[in-house]
Amino acid sequence: MVVFADDGVIVDRDWLGRLAEALVLSGADCATGMALPLDMDSSAHLDLERLTRVPKGYFRRSLHRRADGEGNAFAVHPDAITGSRRCLAVWREVAEQVGGFDPLLGAGTATRGGEDLDFVNRVLEHGHVLVQEPAAIVWHERRADSRGLRREAFGRGAGFAATAAKRFLDGPDRADLLRSLPDGLRDLLAPARAGRERWMPGQLEAAQLAGLAYGPLGFARSRFSGRRRVVAPPR
Numbered sequence: 119m120v121v122f123a124d125d126g127v128i129v130d131r132d133w134l135g136r137l138a139e140a141l142v143l144s145g146a147d148c149a150t151g152m153a154l155p156l157d158m159d160s161s162a163h164l165d166l167e168r169l170t171r172v173p174k175g176y177f178r179r180s181l182h183r184r185a186d187g188e189g190n191a192f193a194v195h196p197d198a199i200t201g202s203r204r205c206l207a208v209w210r211e212v213a214e215q216v217g218g219f220d221p222l223l224g225a226g227t228a229t230r231g232g233e234d235l236d237f238v239n240r241v242l243e244h245g246h247v248l249v250q251e252p253a254a255i256v257w258h259e260r261r262a263d264s265r266g267l268r269r270e271a272f273g274r275g276a277g278f279a280a281t282a283a284k285r286f287l288d289g290p291d292r293a294d295l296l297r298s299l300p301d302g303l304r305d306l307l308a309p310a311r312a313g314r315e316r317w318m319p320g321q322l323e324a325a326q327l328a329g330l331a332y333g334p335l336g337f338a339r340s341r342f343s344g345r346r347r348v349v350a351p352p353r
Contacts, residue, residue, distance in 0.1 A: 149251050152251075222284070228339040
């Protein structure tokens with residue numbers, strides 16, 4: 119079993135045991151937990167939490183790509199379906215089979231994110247079962263200033279779009295991807311529109327939309343720089 123957690127999170131006392139228990143007892147191949155905000159000290163924190171808010175649920179549940187995906191290339195997004203990808207456990211052989219996390223995606227690359235969404239997508243596309251365990255809780259810290267929160271919202275949109283760009287370039291299910299993108303975007307943007315009669319983007323929502331526009335370019339930059347770093351083996 120291999121367990122991952124985002125940097126910057128504070129894990130609950132029972133987090134690891136709950137996550138491992140869910141993976142073993144459910145017979146699933148991958149398990150995700152629940153991420154809750156550690157700080158809600160400003161209106162900007164509340165705005166970002168509202169932007170990313172989805173009904174995660176408080177009962178263990180599982181998702182199987184072939185049973186529930188219905189051919190939607192982004193059926194595993196958002197967190198309402200997969201649970202929080204800020205923490206997950208996966209059997210080592212499953213991680214090796216799907217290829218692990220893509221080094222061209224993630225917060226440390228030009229894409230600003232998307233590696234967790236891409237990984238979970240590939241887990242389900244290989245026919246594996248994902249279980250969501252809300253009792254495995256991690257607490258995540260928000261950035262302290264408005265600029266940092268806008269960067270976080272930007273990265274959320276950029277990571278989603280970069281993952282879509284990767285899937286389109288790598289194929290082979292490009293037609294399915296194009297058909298599913300409207301639903302994926304609707305799910306991504308739905309929390310910001312919830313409860314509003316008329317939706318006009320605020321600063322964080324505008325940052326997320328800007329990230330969506332940037333994501334494909336970010337992936338192209340990451341792929342180009344990644345190829346440049348490849349060193350030919352000695353002959």
